[in-house]
Amino acid sequence: MKLCMIGTGYVGLVSGTCFADIGNEVVCVDKDEKKIKKLNQGSSPIYEPGLDELIKKNFLAKRLRFTTNLKDAINSSDIIFICVGTPTKKGSLKVDLSFVFKCTKDILRFSKKKKIIVTKSTVPVGTGDEIEKILKKRKKNFSIISNPEFLREGEAIRDFRYPDRIVIGSNDKNVFKIMKKLYLPSINKGTKFITTTRRGAELIKYASNAFLATKITFINEVANLCEKSGVNIEDVSLGMGSDNRIGSRFLRAGPAYGGSCFPKDTKGLVSAADKYKINLSVVKSVIKSNQERVNLLTQRIHKILGSNLKNKKISFLGVTFKPNTDDMRDSTSLKMIPYLCKKGAKVNYYDPSGEKKEFKKIKNCKYTKNIKSNCSGADLIVLLTEWDEFKSLDFKKIVKNGKLKIYDLRNLYSAEEMKKNKIKYFSVGRPNIN
Ligand SMILES: NC(=O)c1ccc[n+]([C@@H]2O[C@H](COP(=O)([O-])OP(=O)(O)OC[C@H]3O[C@@H](n4cnc5c(N)ncnc54)[C@H](O)[C@@H]3O)[C@@H](O)[C@H]2O)c1
Numbered sequence: 001m002k003l004c005m006i007g008t009g010y011v012g013l014v015s016g017t018c019f020a021d022i023g024n025e026v027v028c029v030d031k032d033e034k035k036i037k038k039l040n041q042g043s044s045p046i047y048e049p050g051l052d053e054l055i056k057k058n059f060l061a062k063r064l065r066f067t068t069n070l071k072d073a074i075n076s077s078d079i080i081f082i083c084v085g086t087p088t089k090k091g092s093l094k095v096d097l098s099f100v101f102k103c104t105k106d107i108l109r110f111s112k113k114k115k116i117i118v119t120k121s122t123v124p125v126g127t128g129d130e131i132e133k134i135l136k137k138r139k140k141n142f143s144i145i146s147n148p149e150f151l152r153e154g155e156a157i158r159d160f161r162y163p164d165r166i167v168i169g170s171n172d173k174n175v176f177k178i179m180k181k182l183y184l185p186s187i188n189k190g191t192k193f194i195t196t197t198r199r200g201a202e203l204i205k206y207a208s209n210a211f212l213a214t215k216i217t218f219i220n221e222v223a224n225l226c227e228k229s230g231v232n233i234e235d236v237s238l239g240m241g242s243d244n245r246i247g248s249r250f251l252r253a254g255p256a257y258g259g260s261c262f263p264k265d266t267k268g269l270v271s272a273a274d275k276y277k278i279n280l281s282v283v284k285s286v287i288k289s290n291q292e293r294v295n296l297l298t299q300r301i302h303k304i305l306g307s308n309l310k311n312k313k314i315s316f317l318g319v320t321f322k323p324n325t326d327d328m329r330d331s332t333s334l335k336m337i338p339y340l341c342k343k344g345a346k347v348n349y350y351d352p353s354g355e356k357k358e359f360k361k362i363k364n365c366k367y368t369k370n371i372k373s374n375c376s377g378a379d380l381i382v383l384l385t386e387w388d389e390f391k392s393l394d395f396k397k398i399v400k401n402g403k404l405k406i407y408d409l410r411n412l413y414s415a416e417e418m419k420k421n422k423i424k425y426f427s428v429g430r431p432n433i434n
Pocket of ligand 1: 006007008009010011012029030031032035083084085086099102103120121122123149150151152153260261
């Protein structure tokens with residue numbers, strides 16, 4: 001099939017490349033000229049394991065191309081995927097749909113023949129209807145369907161190939177067959193193919209993300225109770241997660257959830273519900289609790305280091321919201337590091353995905369190129385992201401100042417082992433044995 005992906009970001013680039021890899025002819029469009037130039041030179045603008053190789057392979061096979069020419073891309077395709085960002089509007093909980101509507105207007109302007117328009121972007125319930133209104137002049141020329149994306153950054157290729165489910169929402173039943181054909185390689189491997197109304201598909205995506213955010217927030221709050229009551233959160237997670245009705249995933253206590261989806265999608269769901277005068281009180285508390293968690297953990301750092309942070313050396317291992325991605329959107333580090341620097345601390349950070357532009361202008365914050373130089377002389381090491389290379393470090397060898405303190409926000413190490421090695425070790429939701 002001939003496909004056009006509008007928006008060549010984490011979703012558009014990965015899904016476009018994977019669609020090409022199963023034999024489709026794909027054109028990825030972006031308005032960002034730098035991104036397209038980089039892709040045409042053979043390198044990926046994002047960090048995603050395995051993506052570089054897959055782009056090269058399909059680019060050379062001429063199944064995948066990159067352009068900024070939207071008119072040409074639209075007219076050379078039968079199915080157009082909208083994969084642009086849907087961020088939160090500044091100062092509100094509402095979703096900014098301007099990128100989606102801009103694409104829709106461009107599709108109306110440029111397309112000459114009948115097209116299927118698919119929203120892969122996460123959009124509030126009813127957005128497909130709004131898109132239809134924009135296209136009303138030539139309504140018969142378009143089928144507008146919703147096909148929300150569930151891939152996770154860092155595991156995106158695997159998630160695209162072997163998703164738990166594919167959701168297609170359409171009010172025009174004829175397109176289900178076409179979409180089923182497109183996704184046949186995954187369906188043949190056992191992926192569930194769920195068809196519903198367009199509004200149904202839009203809501204499935206928001207409800208799924210809000211539910212996962214709720215699970216994380218719930219276990220984080222239970223972890224706070226564990227710390228005070230001398231219980232180990234890992235025992236609680238195991239005991240709870242062994243119940244099939246609950247399930248073990250998303251039950252690991254840690255920092256506040258972040259990233260490009262959960263923070264904005266929980267807000268987006270609340271705001272969509274407000275429009276219908278429905279009070280999603282559970283999701284509202286999740287948002288609040290998650291925001292409070294960042295402050296709580298920052299205060300914990302204060303407690304570990306004492307009230308005066310002036311000239312205290314803090315070393316961050318990992319700053320992205322999760323491993324195997326370079327995405328910094330809504331990472332806990334974006335609030336923690338500027339706050340600590342403002343209080344006079346000197347922060348070094350190391351992240352396997354490289355230096356971050358977000359910290360370049362922050363006084364007292366420095367990127368280091370490896371773990372050893374990052375941790376050298378540190379008063380406190382904060383383990384924020386669970387990259388593989390942080391999982392079996394010999395801290396005694398890395399840091400030789402003998403007054404080592406570690407705050408492990410991912411519970412990667414054993415508190416008992418740390419005590420044996422005379423390292424002051426703090427983690428999440430475990431009894432303090434220092
Ligand atoms: N990132 C994820 O893990 C993930 C997972 C599932 C769903 N989603 C959803 O998918 C959507 C896209 O997310 P993302 O992370 O890929 O965003 P992104 O910011 O990485 O990419 C969006 C791209 O769209 C481009 N763009 C915007 N307007 C354009 C236009 N008019 N013409 C051409 N290009 C345009 C931008 O330049 C950018 O490169 C969002 O709605 C998001 O919620 C994201």
